[in-house]
Amino acid sequence: MKRILLIDDxxxxxxxxxxxxxxTQVAESVHVCISAQKAxxxxxxxxxxxxxxxxxxxxDIRMPIMDxxxxxxxxxxxxxxxxxxxxxxMLTSSLEDSEKDRAYKYKNVIDFINKPLNEVKIREFIKKAETTPKIFFK
Amino acid sequence: MGINPEDIYANSNNLFIAVHPDDIGETKIIIAESNTNVTKYEHSFRMIKKDGTIIWIHAEGISTKQADGKYIRNGYFIDITPTKNAEIEIIDGKQKYKNILEATDEMINTVSLKGEILWANNAWKRNLNYTETELIGLKIVDVFTDDTKVGFEERLQILRVGNTIRNHSANMITKNGEIINVKGTIVPYFENGKLAGTQGFFRNVTEIKKERRERLKAETKLQRTLDNMVTGCMVLDFNWEYKYVNKAAAEQAFQKPENLIGKTMLEMYSGVEKSNVFLAYKKCMDERIPLEFEEKYVFINGEVKWFEFKVDPVEEGIFVITMDITERKIVEEKIKNNQVLLYEAQRIAKIGTWDLDIINDTLYWSNELFRIFELPPDSGIFTSTFKNYVHKDDVEELYKTFANCIINKTILDVTFRIQLLDNKIKYLHDRAEIIFNEYNEPIRVVGTIQDITKEKQAEVLLQQNEHKYQQVIENINDGLMIINLNANIIFTNNKFLEMFGLEKSDVNKLHIDDIISPEYREKLSELRKKRFAGEKVADFFEYIGLCKDGTKRWFEVLVTNTYENNNIIGSQSIIRDINIRKEAEYKLESQNFELKKINSELDNFVYSTSHDLRSPLMSLMGLIDLCISIEDVPADLQQYFSLMKNCIYRVDDTIKEILVYSHNSRKYIGSEKINIKQILNAKLENIKSININKKIDLYININEHIDFYSDKQRVAAIINCLLANSYTYYRDNETTPYIKFNFSATEKEGKIIVEDNGEGIEQNKIDKIFEMFYRNSEKSVGSGLGLYNCKEIVNKLGGSIKITSEIGKGSTFAVCIPNCK
Incomplete structure (x- = not known):
């Protein structure tokens, strides 16, 4: 079971x-941060x-102060x-492909989820996270 | 007498009519005397007969006085003409001899037996300077010199016995004491059969002797001269015998004079009679005419010699002068060759020579000069005719210049035109020197004339070209500048001056740095140094120039080196004022920056707006989903929730389309390798999630053998639009609804075909579906921007979109996009 950190303003x-x-009970625990800085x-x-x-x-991508x-x-x-x-x-309502590309440049980013989040989307992601090996080389 | 007796009776004076005019005076006087004295008269006089003959009359008579005072003459006339003539003849003869004796140069005298001079003629007196009285009675022996006195007695003895002494030479002393040589004959003379004295007939031979002595002396000298002369001299007699041969003449024939003299030519040289020389000798010998000729001799030793012969007929035969002219001939030959070369050179260089004899007004032209004037050589030229050839516009100037040259004693150096008979015009360059005599009078002019027509024409052409270039240089809108290796400006056109606000006079002292803004000086100097060193450096660049008034402007320069004999001597620059362009560029740049900023802001705005609009929408969507997921939700509420969701989708759809539109119209077109499959899957995921209730079969055929390059986002938008469209307009009554997606690419283009068996479009509405906000069906839930955006994107990518559709059967969209590989 994973611990999940939600970052959204x-x-x-x-x-x-x-x-x-x-x-959906996909996570051990959920922690919410209202800003990137707090996270x-x-x-x-x-x-x-x-x-x-x-x-x-x-x-989330679009947040005040620090996105x-x-x-x-x-x-x-x-x-x-x-x-x-x-x-x-990345969990966002943005449709910009450029942002997707930009996000994937960071080695820890493995998925890009369009809002709103639903059961299907979160399950798929958790599955993906579990199957993705440790991130050293990207 | 032809006088009538009656006339004489009437008046005896009438007789006087016939008297010879020379005698009439005397006759009248005698008659008058006779009358006066009443004496007898006797008189001879001449009378003229009527036929003109003259007769002599001897008249004798006596006059008696009558009582009436008249005289009566009684007398007779005798015709004594024959007597008188004889008498005159004797007198004349005596006189003649005397005259002869006195006039002759022969010294004639008579000497008595005692040896005294009885008579001597004028020649004696003249030669010995004695007067007649001094000579008469002088002892003949006293005028002889002592040596002549020797043998005097013996000679006298010879004479006494009546013999004549001939060819006697004697020396006499003149009254002045000079000695004269005389030569002559002495004869005895007799009177009444008895020896009376001697007569001498001598000639003064002093001068002759002197002459002879002189001649002898001269001849000896001449002989010696002849002997020693370099010129060969010889005398051949009529039998071809060598009478005289001098040393030179002998040596010329490798002989000695003594070997030749006395021999004949024929003896010495067998076969000589056929030679040219002999034939010439013979001609002179026979025809007695002097000849001159030259002849080449080839000697047995191979030596070649030229001789000049001068043959003169002389008493003894012929006199031959031979001169070795080999040296001269060689020189002549050389000169001749040189002359040929000179002529040739003149011909090639088109240089003619002329020679004007001012005194005789004769003009000589070389052949080439005639050729230049296109006249036959030796056609003759005169100062008067020459003038006719000179171009009428140049005549005055030419003669003025010539006159000035004479006055200033300078060399004539002038170019003028001539007009030939066929009106052809030639340019001639004339250079001549005027020769003056000791009185500073011009006597001769020697000159050369060169045909410089071609050069002149070339020059004129060049001038025209230069003028043309000059005009081009001055009229072009670019500044031109030439600098030397020290970077001093040595030439500019007017435009250049204008550009930098300079005066023509500024150029002389202008260095290139004077027209360069300080911040560029070092950089350009570096470039210049390298360029002058022959390195390849940028020859086209922009820089900030410095004008005279201190203002700075942008200039564009094209620089090339200038060469002379392959050496770099500087450079030339074409300069263009690009200040306006540069300013425009700056303006454009700033405008562009501004535009970019606006664009970016707009982009940001759209992005932010869409995000800010969608975020709450998505939250709302999540909340609705949450509501639906609550257990025991009444059926009617379930339906309301579903309708709410549809509304949210529609709003979201519109937001998305607006984003696409905004994106398409503002974003640069990128080019990257497109993964169609990835795009398709991403879009399908999205579409399917919306159209979750629609069971449509998907047939996907993607051919990716050839890489397809395009703008990823736009291609994705097209695919999304087409698929969404097909999903939207599916037919409910269709049992097996399908969508076929087909992609293939060539090197040229990528082709997307989306086919469905949906509602289809009416033919007359096909064109309208691409219009903005057009919604064709009640099923349409979108913004009416979908196909409009699709068409706009395709257009932006330079592609095309085609629809085939049938109402109630389905539609096929075919999009072609250029492959930007």
Whole structure:
């Protein structure tokens, strides 16, 4: 079972997504962050505590202050030994292919999910995450 | 007498009519005397007969006085003509001899037996300077010199016995003491049979002797001269015998004079009578005419010599002068060869020579000069006719120049035109020197004339061309500049000056840095150094130039090196003011930047808007899904939720189409390898999720043997549009609805064919379906932008879209997109 981190600035979306994940019982736990910066702080805290960070991250792209790409940029700075087990799915209402391409450049990004999230989409993603090997070389 | 007796009776004076006019005066005087004195008269006079003959009359008579005072003459006339004539003859004869004796140059005298001079003629007096009185009575022996006195007695003895002494030479002393040589004969003379004295007939031979002595002396000298002369001299007599041969003449024949003299030519040289030389000698000998000729001799030793012969007839035979002219001949030959070369050179160079003798007004032209004037050689030319050939516009100038040359004693150097008979015009260059005599009078002019027509024509052409180029250079809109290796500007056209606000006078002291903005100087100097070193450097560049008033402008320059004899001597630049263009470029750049910014902002706006619009929509969708998933939801609520979802899809659809439209109209067209299968799957996933209730069979055929390159997003939009369209317009009553997707690519294009068995489109509406916001069917749930966007994208990619459709049967969309491989 995975621990899932949801990063989205929209409360309704977070509420919905949390419910769907819990409902589908694909995750051990769900943690929600309302901004990218808060998520980064959380991760830093976890690392500081020398605990393991969540294995799955659902990341919104459009967020104020720091957007999804900003988060990815900072996340890439974390040592690979810590992040190699983490799989990221971009969760967005954007239809821009360019954003998809841009996101895939980060080695931890393995999927791109169009909003709204539903049972089918989350199951497929979790399946994909479990089957994807540790991310060292991309 | 032809006088009537009656006339004489009437008046005796009438007799005087017939008296010779020379005698009439005397006769009248005698008659008058006789009358006066009443004496007898006796008188001879001449009378003229009526036929003109003259007769002598001897008249004797006496006059007696009558009582009436008249005189009566009684007398007679005798015709004494024969007597008188004889008398005159004797007197004349004596006088004649005397005259002869006195006039002759022969010294004649008579000497008495005592040796005294009795008589001597004028010649004696003249030669010895004595007067007659001094000579008469002088002893003959006293005029002799001492050596002549020797043998005087013996000679006298010879004479006494009556013999004549002939060819006697004697020396006499003149009164002045000079000695004269005389030569002559002495004869005895007799009177009444007795020896009375001697008569001498001498000739003064002093001069002759002197002459002879001189001649002898001269002859000896001449002989010696002849002997020693380089010129050969010889005398041949009529028998061809060598009478005289000088050393030179002998040596010319490899002989000695003594071996030749006395021999004949025929003896010495057998077969000589057939030679040209002999024949010439013979001609002179026979015809007695002087001859001159030259002859070549080839000697046995192989030596070749030329001789000049001058043959003169002389008393003894012929006199021959031979001169070795081999040297001269060689020189002449050389000159001749040189002359040929000169003529040839003149012909080739079209140079003619002329020679004007001013004093005699004769003009000589070389053959080439005649050729230049296109006249037959030796056709004759005169100063007067020459003028006719000179072009009428040049005559005055030419003669003025010539006159100035004479005045200033300078060399004539002039170019003028001539007009030939056929009106052809030639340009001639004339260079001549005027020769003056000691009184500074021009006497002769020697000159050369060169035909420079071709050069002149070329020059004229060149001038015209130069003028043309000049015009081009001045009229082109580009600045031209030439610099030397020191980068000093040495030439510019007016445009250049205009560009930099310079004056023509500024150019002389202008360095290239003066027209370059400081920030470019180092860079351009570097380039220039390399270029002058022959390195290949940028020859076309832009730089900021510096005008005279300090303003800076952008210029574009094309530079090429200039060469002289393959050496780089500088460079030339074509300069164009590109300030306006540059400004425009800047403007464009900034405008572009602005535009990009606007575009980007717009893009951002659309993106943000679409995202911001969709986010809540998607949240709403999620919430509805949540509602539906709640257990025990009443059936009617279930239906309402479903309708809500449809509404949300429609809004979302419209947002998406707007995004596509915005994207297509603003985004650059990219080119990348297209993975059709990937795109198709992504789009199908999306479409299927919307049309979840529609069971449509999909037949996909993708041929990817040839790589297809295009704009990925746009291609994806096309595929999405076509598939969505087919899904939307499926027929409910169709038992086996299908969509066939077909893709194939060639090197030229990619072809997408989407075929369905859906509703189909009415023929008359096919064109309308691509219109913006056109919705053909009540089934249409979209924005009415789908096919419009599709068509726009295809157009943007330079492709085409084709529809075949039948209402109630289905439609086929065929899209062709160029392969941008």
């Amino acid at each position: 929209d409360h309704i979306t977070n509420m919905l997504n949390e419910r769907i994940i819990k409902y 980064l702080n959380l991760i830093t805290d976890i690392i500081d505590k020398q605990e393991s960070i969540p294995e799955v991250i659902l990341l 999804g790409f900003g988060f990815l940029e900072e996340f890439a700075k974390i040592p690979e030994s810590i992040t190699s087990d983490v799989k990221i799915a």
